[in-house]
Amino acid sequence: MARPHVVVHVAVTLDGATTGFTPAIGLFYELAGTWAEDVTLAGADTILAQEPALREAPRVPAPAGAPLLAVVDGRGRVREWAALGAVGHWSGVLALHAETTPPRPPGGVPELVVGAERVDLAAALAVLGERHAARVVRVDSGGGLTGALLDRGLVDEISLLVHPRLAGPGHRLWHGHASGTGGFGLISAEPLADGIVWLRYRSGS
Ligand SMILES: NC(=O)c1ccc[n+]([C@@H]2O[C@H](COP(=O)([O-])OP(=O)(O)OC[C@H]3O[C@@H](n4cnc5c(N)ncnc54)[C@H](OP(=O)(O)O)[C@@H]3O)[C@@H](O)[C@H]2O)c1
Structure with missing residues (x-):
């Protein structure tokens, strides 16, 4: 069997942090239902x-x-x-x-x-x-695990729920310490309530 489709769904600030702010939790989990992960x-x-x-x-x-x-x-x-x-x-x-x-x-x-x-x-x-x-794995991570998966080419889709906040220095970034190879193709970009934007990308441009 092929490796499952791996999607990272994460709430982030404008400066890429996963901590140091209060995400819209209800919206986050409503959207997480998109993939009906196994x-x-x-x-x-x-x-x-x-x-x-x-x-x-x-x-x-x-x-x-x-x-x-x-x-x-x-x-x-x-x-x-x-x-x-x-x-x-x-x-x-x-x-x-x-x-x-x-x-x-x-x-x-x-x-x-x-x-x-x-x-x-x-x-x-x-x-x-x-x-x-x-068939589908949804990653729930503050960046450490996501970074390790990105480094190994194991992420197929990235879903960022971007919140209009700045967390400032010292917070976990959604991509951890990933080394930064490869491009991403846009799947969708959807403005939502309260200045939040939902961005979805597939790996490989
Ligand atoms: N904003 C959001 O959407 C969101 C989502 C989830 C979590 N969070 C927040 O993020 C914070 C936690 O995030 P985090 O980044 O510290 O941790 P994390 O994403 O939970 O990742 C840490 C895990 O990744 C594993 N790992 C890291 N590198 C690895 C590698 N090379 N090989 C194998 N395993 C590896 C670690 O392994 P070991 O077990 O060996 O240490 C550890 O189990 C919490 O504050 C949480 O509330 C935010």
């Missing part, structure tokens, strides 16, 4: 930022067809696996670990071990396609 792929830091809220979140069943949540957690830092699986957004959770990930308790979260020092992102996507029938 797998939501998140970085550990994105999940860690949500862990305090997750502990308090109500437990509700996930609707039929809800995606699987796969979390890149090469250093074994995520703790709230049970909450992630019970908040009603995802049909299940899968930890993506590497061979050097610290020991985990037996019988914990289902895991996929790919890569030696860090999670091998290309291999992880291939397994998500083969074993989990993933």
Whole structure:
């Protein structure tokens, strides 16, 4: 099976930051429904930022067809696996670990071990396609994971929800530290309410 279609959907400021502002969350998730992803792929830091809220979140069943949540957690830092699986957004959770990930308790979260020092992102996507029938993967990242995926040529589509704000220095940029190769072709540019613009690009011009 071919690698899944990988789309990065991210709320950004005019200066490219993913943090340091309050995004239009309702709009963000409404638009995220565009892709009806099979797998939501998140970085550990994105999940860690949500862990305090997750502990308090109500437990509700996930609707039929809800995606699987796969979390890149090469250093074994995520703790709230049970909450992630019970908040009603995802049909299940899968930890993506590497061979050097610290020991985990037996019988914990289902895991996929790919890569030696860090999670091998290309291999992880291939397994998500083969074993989990993933055709579409939506990346939920503040830039760290997105940058690593961009560097490896693993991003097919970029969706930027641009907010008319400046976050200033010291914030995570949506592209992380990607080295900046390749062009992008415009799919659509749509002005929305409150000065927000939705930009969609495909990789390769
Ligand atoms: N504005 C938005 O739309 C938006 C969306 C999501 C999150 N956020 C915010 O962004 C912040 C978190 O973003 P972040 O950029 O710090 O982290 P992140 O996007 O969650 O990415 C960090 C993850 O990427 C992995 N990673 C990075 N480089 C890698 C490589 N070369 N190979 C394999 N794995 C690699 C890390 O692996 P290890 O596990 O090995 O460290 C870690 O799990 C939070 O504040 C969150 O609230 C904003």
